Amino acid sequence: MPMTLTEKILAAHCGRADVKPGELINARVDLVLGNDITAPPAIKEFERIGVDRVFDKDKVALVPDHFTPNKDIKSAEQVKMMREFARKYQITNFFEIGCVGIEHALLPELGLTLPGDLIIGADSHTCTYGALGAFSTGVGSTDMAAAMATGEVWLKVPETIKFIYNGKLNKWVEGKDLILYTIGNIGVDGARYMAMEFTGNAIKSLSMDQRFTMANMAIEAGGKNGIIEPDDITIRYVKEVIKRNNIKRAYTLYKSDADAKYSKVIEYKCGDIEPQVAFPSLPSNTKPISKVGNIKLDQVVIGSCTNGRIEDMRIAAKILKGKKKHKDLRVIILPATQRVVKQMIKEGIVDVFIDAQCAVSTPTCGPCLGGHMGVLAEGERALATTNRNFVGRMGHPKSEVYLSGVAVAAASAILGRIGSPEEL
Amino acid sequence: MILGKAHKFGDNIDTDAIIPARHLNTHDPAELAKHVMEDADPRFAAKMKVNDIIVAGENFGCGSSREHAPIAIKAAGISAVIAKSFARIFYRNAINIGLPILESKEAVDGIKEGDEVEIELTLGEIRNVTTKKNYRSAPFPPFMQQIIKAGGLIEYVRRKIHGKNV
Numbered sequence: 001m002p003m004t005l006t007e008k009i010l011a012a013h014c015g016r017a018d019v020k021p022g023e024l025i026n027a028r029v030d031l032v033l034g035n036d037i038t039a040p041p042a043i044k045e046f047e048r049i050g051v052d053r054v055f056d057k058d059k060v061a062l063v064p065d066h067f068t069p070n071k072d073i074k075s076a077e078q079v080k081m082m083r084e085f086a087r088k089y090q091i092t093n094f095f096e097i098g099c100v101g102i103e104h105a106l107l108p109e110l111g112l113t114l115p116g117d118l119i120i121g122a123d124s125h126t127c128t129y130g131a132l133g134a135f136s137t138g139v140g141s142t143d144m145a146a147a148m149a150t151g152e153v154w155l156k157v158p159e160t161i162k163f164i165y166n167g168k169l170n171k172w173v174e175g176k177d178l179i180l181y182t183i184g185n186i187g188v189d190g191a192r193y194m195a196m197e198f199t200g201n202a203i204k205s206l207s208m209d210q211r212f213t214m215a216n217m218a219i220e221a222g223g224k225n226g227i228i229e230p231d232d233i234t235i236r237y238v239k240e241v242i243k244r245n246n247i248k249r250a251y252t253l254y255k256s257d258a259d260a261k262y263s264k265v266i267e268y269k270c271g272d273i274e275p276q277v278a279f280p281s282l283p284s285n286t287k288p289i290s291k292v293g294n295i296k297l298d299q300v301v302i303g304s305c306t307n308g309r310i311e312d313m314r315i316a317a318k319i320l321k322g323k324k325k326h327k328d329l330r331v332i333i334l335p336a337t338q339r340v341v342k343q344m345i346k347e348g349i350v351d352v353f354i355d356a357q358c359a360v361s362t363p364t365c366g367p368c369l370g371g372h373m374g375v376l377a378e379g380e381r382a383l384a385t386t387n388r389n390f391v392g393r394m395g396h397p398k399s400e401v402y403l404s405g406v407a408v409a410a411a412s413a414i415l416g417r418i419g420s421p422e423e424l
Numbered sequence: 425m426i427l428g429k430a431h432k433f434g435d436n437i438d439t440d441a442i443i444p445a446r447h448l449n450t451h452d453p454a455e456l457a458k459h460v461m462e463d464a465d466p467r468f469a470a471k472m473k474v475n476d477i478i479v480a481g482e483n484f485g486c487g488s489s490r491e492h493a494p495i496a497i498k499a500a501g502i503s504a505v506i507a508k509s510f511a512r513i514f515y516r517n518a519i520n521i522g523l524p525i526l527e528s529k530e531a532v533d534g535i536k537e538g539d540e541v542e543i544e545l546t547l548g549e550i551r552n553v554t555t556k557k558n559y560r561s562a563p564f565p566p567f568m569q570q571i572i573k574a575g576g577l578i579e580y581v582r583r584k585i586h587g588k589n590v
Binding site (some may be wrong): 024036037038040041044045048049050051065067072073074075078121122124126138139140141142143145146149150154189192193219224282289300369370371388390391392393397 | 436438440441444445446448449450451463478482483486488489491492494495509511512513517519520521538557565567571576577578579581582584585586
């Protein structure tokens with residue numbers, strides 16, 4: 001029976017030759033993860049199950065990245081709970097401050113997420129790893145607890161929407177703009193419960209970093225998962241992380257059958273797509289950069305699990321080189337991992353940012369969810385390369401968040417208002 | 425049988441509105457309950473009564489996977505959420521923790537703020553006691569009904585692992 005990429009991975013993980021959309025399955029997980037906000041409730045629930053070990057101590061990842069380095073006493077207690085659980089159950093992949101990074105950039109870097117894997121995470125942006133041709137989806141803490149105990153998760157097989165991106169990206173347009181454009185086009189529930197399969201020659205031309213960016217925001221269209229068929233670019237990336245981290249595990253390359261059934265096929269011409277800006281307060285409230293108008297900013301945030309990888313930092317540094325941020329705003333840089341930080345130092349990128357008067361943070365989710373490291377006051381307005389801009393997302397309920405790609409964010413940091421690098 | 429007063433909300437009520445991130449340095453249900461729906465309606469926690477029902481538009485619970493959202497709602501004493509549609513992760517979280525949820529566009533259109541609403545969960549029946557109109561929600565698939573009957577996913581898993589004598 002012809003199947004989509006998503007269906008094939010799900011079938012393989014419940015031991016069946018094929019599965020159909022709508023079916024409820026019990027699937028074996030290759031990795032289950034949680035962070036400092038979602039792991040504590042999961043730990044509480046896990047203890048209630050009454051087993052004396054996790055299903056596989058190598059297949060659980062505990063990543064304290066949201067309110068860390070410990071932002072207050074309560075947050076310190078939450079991380080302490082994770083640490084003690086990791087020690088008690090000998091969890092291989094618990095990351096202490098100094099090693100930790102933003103989960104959805106860190107785990108691929110360490111070779112813990114591979115093509116063909118089935119990954120669940122107590123974080124909605126777990127869909128990020130679909131960029132590698134894995135099935136990866138966000139779940140709650142209870143699902144995380146049950147999976148830590150049993151190694152399984154219940155799932156409904158989703159229908160797949162095939163997105164085809166044709167042509168070449170316009171100047172300054174990134175993977176971030178493609179996904180913002182898509183969410184603007186179909187709405188925040190346009191892919192509700194569906195798998196979003198990103199295809200087309202424009203996708204094949206994207207680097208891994210940009211593919212992660214796209215898959216990261218599948219949830220913002222309501223998607224169950226985002227997924228990209230693995231190709232030479234994927235394989236090159238995977239071979240490198242496997243070698244660097246001495247990974248012994250095998251990976252599987254799946255692709256959708258030519259006659260697989262899709263619920264919808266949506267085609268876009270990349271020639272039509274400008275850099276996008278999502279206005280408050282939905283990620284779907286998008287406008288092309290040429291129609292943004294005059295929006296003065298108090299803060300620009302560059303980084304996060306969406307756009308905190310080395311390529312993103314390079315794009316920002318190229319624009320900010322030799323320039324200073326606008327005097328009326330603050331710029332916060334959120335590199336996603338320590339490896340990215342080291343690379344930034346090596347390439348002189350940290351110098352560029354500091355000379356431009358930007359604050360360079362240690363890896364943390366920080367201000368993305370209004371936690372710490374750059375929260376907004378009443379009436380303030382931020383432009384961020386993050387993934388969400390609901391009311392109160394970055395701080396005060398009466399603050400505003402706009403979303404964009406890295407090039408627009410860097411240019412806006414200089415201009416003091418939302419604008420394109422073309423204006424510099 | 426569930427019986428309570430309806431509180432109406434619009435479309436796309438997201439998890440940041442249901443339980444803002446500034447309160448996520450705790451996972452204590454009683455603490456979370458104090459701030460339920462705070463950024464959608466700052467006065468909601470104070471004005472709601474135990475057994476009240478949330479009645480909302482499309483895509484309720486969109487955004488984060490944080491289970492703190494349905495936990496806050498359940499801990500505050502909300503007896504059920506009726507919505508035109510639910511975001512995926514919120515939907516499964518609600519089932520997993522045993523928070524009753526029902527999907528029905530007609531019911532949401534037919535219920536006003538303050539109406540008395542009765543719910544028969546196993547049949548998916550929603551009765552607006554104030555207007556005397558009845559609505560039906562699609563029943564859950566058998567597997568999900570088992571989870572709900574057990575009281576949530578953890579109870580269901582416990583029974584599978586330890587047998588029925590828990």
